[in-house]
Amino acid sequence: MATTLQTLDRGLRALEIVAEHAEGVTIAELAEQLAVHRAIAYRIVTTLEGHGLITRTREGPVRLGAGISLLASRFEPQLRGVAQPLLQRLARATRATAFISVAQGDECVVIMEAEPEEGLLRVGYRVGSRHPLTRGAAGIAILAARPPQPDDDEAVRQARTEGFSLTRGQLQRGAVGVASAIASPQVRPGVEACVGVVAMDDLDTDTAIREVMDHAGQLADLIGQ
Amino acid sequence: MATTLQTLDRGLRALEIVAEHAEGVTIAELAEQLAVHRAIAYRIVTTLEGHGLITRTREGPVRLGAGISLLASRFEPQLRGVAQPLLQRLARATRATAFISVAQGDECVVIMEAEPEEGLLRVGYRVGSRHPLTRGAAGIAILAARPPQPDDDEAVRQARTEGFSLTRGQLQRGAVGVASAIASPQVRPGVEACVGVVAMDDLDTDTAIREVMDHAGQLADLIGQ
């Protein structure tokens, strides 16, 4: 019947709660947020700590541990580190917020973000935020990189021929997004990523399209070696 | 009696096994490595997938998911991205392998690494590798950044006064390491990190000491704002 495991689920929720508290949480606070007894929270913390995913200061709060970095270093190792400077350059060139998203099931998740240094208003694109692949420039760019399907949307077909996708107001009123897939089929089939920018209506789309596609090519080269 | 949770422990072990297989693993392989029945592995996979930590290609293997990046972005967000270019510069300036380590319990764990581009032989310092705080330049640098303890080792006291630690052959015969703590007590108390370099015996220690301390200061400034 139940296809998920309660204990594992609680442990992962605990990990997320710890992640949300940069200043750390006590076991008692953790138990309250999980709505479980403190003894349970204590055992969860002990187990997570055994795997290095969290760490504890003496008698004090719990925070994320170095095991997270180990996992992150295994997840698209080529991308991390190399991509951040590129994203910064893209953000500067387009005066817009640059991001990298990957497909996760039938959703699109932001994994990295860089904001322009200048400008009065900034558009933030929160790392970890997700939305359906069928909505927003990022998802459409990823769908366009897949083999053609008979039920593809018009926007997807257009993005497939042009090499980029441009959407207005699909995720937020007044927001415009441009994205292009990062092509690396030979390296890691199954990993689907795209790079793009998002901004208010005043985005210079010609520049954005050119820069986004240029950076998508650079990223593909960097991770394709 | 048992202070850890078997189900959570298995789930985290599964996550680590998936991380070790960049090309992906099938549920059957995962079940074999965990020494559990396929049905159990299936439920573990479903639960991990629900939290975005792993993702599945259609009918195919399992690999790490975007949730890892979300967690990583919460773990020392200032450090990630900003630090990698600095590490590259440090590696180039010293012609040695540069690294950042953090304290995890009474151990010292490498979380980032950068290797010099030139040179015939490279010294690799694997991300995720760990050793006691009392051994190696990195651990001593972290201990030296803590308030003085009566049972401090001589090397720790010396590192505290000089601002850096230098060890030879403690972790590996013929290896020499230099490290200095990243001081950021006001920002995130409880996070203890250090930066350093490791190389064969031919390290130019004067240059290394100067560069490591300089970069430690830069990193402290960057994350201290």
Add this chain to the structure above:
DNA sequence: TCTATTGTTACTTTTATCGCACAGGATGTA
């Protein structure tokens, strides 16, 4: 066509987990 492998789900058994209870330490207050 037959066989082998894998993913997936229903059902029964059993065991790991839950939640209570209590001990102990640190801190604050009268």
Add this chain to the structure above:
DNA sequence: TACATCCTGTGCGATAAAAGTAACAATAGA
């Protein structure tokens, strides 16, 4: 000092949750 109030940490029995079995569908290969 005595008392109160937080917190962490840990046996132990009842029970809910997970383990294990079996079975089915789908796919691939011989």
